[in-house]
Amino acid sequence: MTSAWDDDVAGMGFDPGPAGDPAILDRQVIDAVARRIHQKMDDYEAYNFSTKQSISLNVFFDLAQEFPHVEHLYAVCLLIPKMFFDIECNLYVLDSKSGAIRRCAYSCADADAGELADLPFARKTTIRDDRLFIPIKGNHELISQLPFTPREDVFGMLEIYPVSRLSEHDRLFFERYANRFGYQLHNRILATKNKEHLQFIRSLVKDIGHNVIVPNIYFKLYYKRLRSKIDLLKFFEWKLKQFFEGEAEPAAAAALEEDLPATREKLLRDLGYIHEGLMDQYRQILTHYEQTSLFLETLLRRSHFEEGRYVLEKRACNFKKQVIDLQLERYRPRFEERGIEIDTSLGGVPDQEVEVVVDIGLVSQVYANLFSNAVKYTREVTDPASGQRRRFISFGWERKENFFGPGKDGIKLNVFTSGPAIPPETAAHLFEEGVRGENASGEYGTGHGLYFIREVVRLHGGVEGYEATALGNNFFFVLPMDPLV
Structure with missing residues (x-):
């Protein structure tokens, strides 16, 4: 037997469209989402949250979307229990940069490691000294994308006190509340990470342009100078052929033959000049190549892109x-x-x-x-x-x-x-x-x-x-x- 909702889904008439069209929703996707909506409807009916509890969740979701920074999200998480239910709470989260524990109690600060060493970072809710410690977990499928490694998928704890004022139903509500906060925090951390990655890539493009691409115009100058030395060598080769193969004019050949020692010295000097010029150009090109390669290898390391x-x-x-x-x-x-x-x-x-x-x-x-x-x-x-x-x-x-x-x-x-x-x-x-x-x-x-x-x-x-x-x-x-x- 199908519900009215099932009939609605079945009657939506989604056109499969052209093959591979990403704008057309697959029927399997529609069915999977519809099943989850049914499950959530049943869950919330079983939760039986009070009007105030439902409103507090709505306010949380609204403000989580409204405020842009993660510090705002921490404040929303802390203030809703206080302002709606007059319940005190602390928030412990793994810092998205260092992975160290931070404690937030209406102001966030890095806490002393010794002070927090015995926090019950566990997957299950724990009660200790009239305080309720609820694990904060995100989306398990996206855990590996976090910029730090959480402890058994737990990257925070919500501490609610005093427990003596809470009913079993209240505890259930705050567990659901911590769960919603965890998903919002997870998404916010990933969004911040992606934003930082994009900013880094923009900056990296400028660094490559400034430190590699622009200096590479000197390769053109180096090669131009190298070509001039090669042309000079070619001219020198032509002069030698004239002399040694008898292609010079007779008078010029006779003059060269009479002054052979001086000519030999001049040839050696010219060869030395050309050789030194070629070596100088070679050294400059090699040095420029080595530094360009070093800069590229440094700027394009895989670790830079992984960390952003x-x-x-x-x-x-x-x-x-x-x-x-x-x-x-x-x-x-x-x-x-x-x-x-x-x-x-x-x-x-x-x-x-x-x-x-x-x-x-x-x-x-x-x-x-x-x-x-x-x-x-x-x-x-x-x-x-x-x-x-x-x-x-x-x-x-x-x-x-x-x-x-x-x-x-x-x-x-x-x-x-x-x-x-x-x-x-x-x-x-x-x-x-x-x-x-x-x-x-x-x-x-x-x-x-x-x-x-x-x-x-x-x-x-x-x-x-x-x-x-x-x-x-x-x-x-x-x-x-x-x-x-």
Whole structure:
């Protein structure tokens, strides 16, 4: 025997439509949903919730949709028992970032692990000291998508007290209430995670564009220079064939033969010049390729996409040899082209080797951004010592004792460029997305480089900064001298 509802479903007349049309609902889907509606109707009839209890659930659902942030959802969960039933409650949830337990009681704070060590995180409701602990569970099918690992699908506890004021029917209501909250919280955490993933991907696209795609235009320049050396070699080959195969004019051949020692020396010099030019182009292309590959491998790690953020792969490195020297050699030809000297007298102690624990790929991109800016924005100043006009950069580092607190030293890394100081009103926002200095006129740029530096430095637990000096501008960042753990 079928109910009126079954007859309605059967009579809906859903057209199967064209094969594969996603807009047409499958009859099996309709039947499955209809069965669940029947089950829920029976469940709520058995619950026999009071009018106030039903209204409180409706208010909960309305406000859960209205307020945008998870903190709002916590507040709604806590306040409805208090305002509708004058019942006290606490909320314990696993933090969506760290997986640590947070306690919410009209204000949320990270709780001491020792204080919460004996919480009854279990799949069943527990009574302890006149307090009801109800497990908060989400959608079992989507548990694996949470950014942390719950304990037996339980990622929170709702504590209701005093239990002595609650009837068995009240306990049932609050169990259902905790269940509804769990599903809402689960969906909110997943929505937040997805939003953060999208924001990260947008930022990652900018990072790839700024640190990989834009610098790759230099490959065109390198290959153009390489081609010029190959053409010169071809011309040299033609000249040799003229001489050795007797294709030169008789008078020219006789002159060459008379002056054979000098000609041999000139040939060797020309060959050496061409060889050195080819090797120089090879080294530049190889260096650029290696750094581009490093940057791509760093930016496109699988772990970044799984976490929706940059995930550091830290290891101890010789900062000078493995980071700074490689980037400096990469940008040295561009400094030379613009007449920019490299003067290490102002940046700290550049020859002292220092070992720092960092993500080499990401920090290398920090220096690439700083040196790239130095190429574009270094300007001439009058050297007070010599009175000469100079355009130069400097770099180095210095240890900062107790910078991050007692016994927590830092390493300050500097890149200085000569030129007019950046105005204070601009300097205060230099590391924000899209901000460019007044001296950026005529230079290509997006304002993303310093923002990228800020994000990478802060991810390492460091701080970034800018200092105006008498001769120019010093950009720096300070990293913790932490051991690799």
